Amino acid sequence: MSRKSLTASPGLATAGRSGISRLTVRDAIDGYLFIMPWILGFILFTAFPMGFSFLLTLMDWDLLGSQSWAGLSNYLQATSDPLVGVSLYNTGYFTVFSVPLRLAIALAGALLLNASVRGLSFFRTAFYLPTIVPAVASVILWMWIFNPSMGLLNMGMSALGLPKQDWLWDVGLSKPSLILMTLWTTGNVMIIFLAGLQAIPNHLYEAAKIDGAGGWSQFRHVTLPMLSPSILFNLVMGIIYSFQVFTSAFLMTKGGPLNSTLFTVLYLYQAAFERFQMGYGSAIAWLLFVIILVFTILQWKLADVWVYYEGGEK
Amino acid sequence: MTQANPLTPRARSSRLFWPRAARVARRVVLYATLLALSGLFLVPLFWMGTTSLKEQGQVFAVPPQWIPNPWLWENYPEATRRAPLWTWLSNTAFITVLSTIGNVLTASMVGFGFARIRFPGRDALFILLLSTMMLPSVVTLIPRFIMFREIGWNDTFYPLIVPNFFGGGAFNIFLVRQYYLTIPRDLDEAAKIDGCSNWGVWWRILAPVALPVLVAIGIFAFVAHWQDFMDPLIFLQTEKMKTLSLGLRAFVNPYDNSWHIAMAAGMWLVGPMVAIFFIGQRYFIKGIAMSGITGR
Numbered sequence: 001m002s003r004k005s006l007t008a009s010p011g012l013a014t015a016g017r018s019g020i021s022r023l024t025v026r027d028a029i030d031g032y033l034f035i036m037p038w039i040l041g042f043i044l045f046t047a048f049p050m051g052f053s054f055l056l057t058l059m060d061w062d063l064l065g066s067q068s069w070a071g072l073s074n075y076l077q078a079t080s081d082p083l084v085g086v087s088l089y090n091t092g093y094f095t096v097f098s099v100p101l102r103l104a105i106a107l108a109g110a111l112l113l114n115a116s117v118r119g120l121s122f123f124r125t126a127f128y129l130p131t132i133v134p135a136v137a138s139v140i141l142w143m144w145i146f147n148p149s150m151g152l153l154n155m156g157m158s159a160l161g162l163p164k165q166d167w168l169w170d171v172g173l174s175k176p177s178l179i180l181m182t183l184w185t186t187g188n189v190m191i192i193f194l195a196g197l198q199a200i201p202n203h204l205y206e207a208a209k210i211d212g213a214g215g216w217s218q219f220r221h222v223t224l225p226m227l228s229p230s231i232l233f234n235l236v237m238g239i240i241y242s243f244q245v246f247t248s249a250f251l252m253t254k255g256g257p258l259n260s261t262l263f264t265v266l267y268l269y270q271a272a273f274e275r276f277q278m279g280y281g282s283a284i285a286w287l288l289f290v291i292i293l294v295f296t297i298l299q300w301k302l303a304d305v306w307v308y309y310e311g312g313e314k
Numbered sequence: 315m316t317q318a319n320p321l322t323p324r325a326r327s328s329r330l331f332w333p334r335a336a337r338v339a340r341r342v343v344l345y346a347t348l349l350a351l352s353g354l355f356l357v358p359l360f361w362m363g364t365t366s367l368k369e370q371g372q373v374f375a376v377p378p379q380w381i382p383n384p385w386l387w388e389n390y391p392e393a394t395r396r397a398p399l400w401t402w403l404s405n406t407a408f409i410t411v412l413s414t415i416g417n418v419l420t421a422s423m424v425g426f427g428f429a430r431i432r433f434p435g436r437d438a439l440f441i442l443l444l445s446t447m448m449l450p451s452v453v454t455l456i457p458r459f460i461m462f463r464e465i466g467w468n469d470t471f472y473p474l475i476v477p478n479f480f481g482g483g484a485f486n487i488f489l490v491r492q493y494y495l496t497i498p499r500d501l502d503e504a505a506k507i508d509g510c511s512n513w514g515v516w517w518r519i520l521a522p523v524a525l526p527v528l529v530a531i532g533i534f535a536f537v538a539h540w541q542d543f544m545d546p547l548i549f550l551q552t553e554k555m556k557t558l559s560l561g562l563r564a565f566v567n568p569y570d571n572s573w574h575i576a577m578a579a580g581m582w583l584v585g586p587m588v589a590i591f592f593i594g595q596r597y598f599i600k601g602i603a604m605s606g607i608t609g610r
Contacts, residue, residue: 027431030512034427037420038443038487041480046446049457056456063460112348124599126352130359132587134541136559137580139566141362144573150374152361159377184358188602195603236448244452247543251566265452272456273548282456289453296448 056282063276074283084284086259087267088291090175094263095242098179103234106186110193111223124194131187135247142181143168143252168253174260178248189234196230197223225308232307236299243292264288362584366390366577373574389578396575399582401554402561409471409557410539413478417535418528421482425490426516430502440491447484451544459548473549474542478535486531489604493527494520530601533594537587558583 032039060070078084109127113120133141145152146167154164167177200223208218224231246265249255255262255270264284272281360380365373366389368382393399427433428440462473481487501523502515510518521528546560553561562583565576591598 024432027512028433031427031431031433031436034431034512034516035424035439035481037479038424038481039439041420041477042442042446045458045477045480046449046454049454049461052457052461053453056460063463109351112344112351115344117344117348121595123348123352125595126356128599129588129591130355132537132591133359134559134583134587135543136541136562136566137362137583140562140576140580141358143566144365144577145358145361150376152358152378155376155378184355191599191602240448240450244450246452251563268452268455273459278456278460285453285456289450292450 053282053285056279057286059279061278063278070279074279075287077280078283078287083259083262083267084264084287087262087264090260090262091243091245091264091288093175094179094245095239097176098182099235099238099242101179101183102186102189102238103231105183106189106234107193107227107231109186109190110197113190113194114197124191127190128187131185133185136251138181138185139248139251142248146177146252168261169257171258171260174253174257178245178252178261181248182242182245189238192230192234193227196227200226228307229309232299232303236296239295239299240292243288243295362577362580365574366581368574370572370574374571386574389574390581393575393579393582397561397564397579398553399558399561399579402556402558403582405471405555406540406557406559409474410536412475413539414532414535416475416478416480417482417486418532419482420479421486421490421531422521422524422528423516424481424487425494426512426520428487429491429494430499430515430520431512443484443487447488455544455548462549468549469551469555470549471555474539474545478539482531482535486535489531489601490524490527492604493524497523526597526600527604529594530597530604533590533598534601536590540587541583 057074058070058072059067060074061067113124113127117123130138148154148164148166148169151167153167157164165173168174204222204226205218208222213221244265245263246269249261249263249266250269253261255266265288268281268284268288271277271284361378364380364382367385367387368379368389369384369386372379372382428436428443458473462468467473497520501519505515505519541559542557543559546557550556550560562579565579567576570576
């Protein structure tokens with residue numbers, strides 16, 4: 001029986017359609033049921049808390065009793081509080097140096113691993129292992145490495161004939177020290193780059209070679225463009241992550257010396273959970289959120305210029 | 315006859331010698347760099363492991379003593395005398411295992427909904443899901459603290475476990491959905507003709523086939539919950555409720571000279587992670603590699 005004769009028969013067509021639609025409705029209900037955990041989770045643990053958090057920014061509340069509307073005073077206080085400025089500067093400094101350095105080290109590591117080496121899994125494990133060290137354990141370890149009198153780092157400095165440093169306890173070196181510590185754990189970024197490199201088809205390199213491209217030229221005109229989606233991903237996630245730096249400063253330096261490692265999330269934590277200024281803490285959280293959002297959107301916009309998507313699909 | 319060949323064997327080999335030497339030299343530099351970098355990455359970890367087995371005197375030895383002599387296993391029991399490590403360990407394990415189950419179960423379920431069923435608004439909801447991945451978690455920190463405190467969950471494990479049964483995280487859902495999309499639909503269709511419901515297709519057909527990705531997100535979830543610091547910090551207060559990450563804070567003290575004990579305590583946190591990594595390495599590496607495709 002041909003298709004045409006089937007649809008030509010009115011009875012059959014309606015029966016078929018209503019049957020399908022009943023199925024579709026049942027499917028749709030199933031669909032909503034399947035994603036229900038996420039919908040509920042989104043409402044309960046994301047949307048509602050965000051709305052609540054915004055209301056909090058308009059309040060003064062110490063969690064005990066005194067709760068009053070404060071209008072915009074929390075925002076005004078945040079924009080004039082010198083410590084908010086200091087914390088944003090510190091966070092910006094940390095991000096500007098740590099993110100590009102992390103990406104560069106991870107890319108270098110991935111390129112080395114991708115050079116068809118023997119013992120790939122050994123080297124990959126070596127590069128990755130520090131990344132699974134939990135933050136608090138890594139803090140215990142690095143406190144000892146940075147120890148000014150007998151830490152491993154200063155022993156290395158003396159061995160090289162360089163002067164010993166105070167690292168975390170030096171206003172000028174405290175941020176670079178924390179950045180150095182984050183360079184140790186670039187494993188995830190590296191693995192993503194490695195996967196991106198392995199996905200680049202070999203014929204592109206062969207075509208480049210035929211056109212006389214040398215090593216650098218191949219890297220510049222084949223590797224980088226083909227890898228740009230992975231670079232964008234690592235850059236966006238890296239910036240979001242680095243803007244929220246907290247644990248190392250909270251445990252190692254407590255924001256010191258002289259507020260040189262007072263990062264925004266640390267200041268937010270102190271406001272909300274040490275001084276119980278829930279409204280003020282929330283205002284700082286929103287300030288940070290807006291900054292992160294602007295950076296993220298800006299990167300997506302800029303991505304149009306430098307990120308290459310194969311097949312032109314975005 | 316030999317003269318017909320313009321190159322004598324000697325000349326030919328010398329023409330090939332230099333490129334080959336250059337290639338060998340490049341391999342040597344490559345391996346030397348790889349080894350040096352591996353050393354840089356591994357030395358701190360090695361230092362932590364060996365320091366945890368040293369006598370206090372050797373901890374401060376100059377030049378540094380790399381291998382403990384004698385091997386002082388006694389540092390580990392000593393660490394448990396200084397802090398309730400067993401309690402913290404069992405708290406951490408309890409929270410981590412339940413949270414991981416919640417993440418894997420609900421991510422695989424939600425991922426199925428997004429990958430296999432058509433319903434109005436699906437694509438818009440999926441974009442919403444993806445955009446939450448970029449949401450800094452710190453915005454919801456204070457309201458979540460107040461919310462859970464209001465319902466009396468402060469200083470309990472509930473705030474750390476329960477939210478994980480609601481979707482299992484945008485990232486995990488995304489990974490599972492992408493994996494489901496690579497599985498041919500013929501499998502579902504065949505099962506449906508045999509009378510399988512959507513739930514049956516998910517539980518009996520797709521979830522078992524998607525086991526590699528479920529193991530991968532399970533490992534991610536396990537690692538994330540095991541080392542989580544911020545949430546335990548704001549939700550747990552009493553000593554006997556603490557997790558290892560939170561409790562080990564007590565060992566971060568620049569003025570206490572018992573670094574060997576601190577390292578031994580730290581190894582309680584590190585050890586299980588290293589074990590998980592070596593057991594699940596294959597899935598782990600693959601899972602991270604998959605996560606990179608999010609950017610496209």
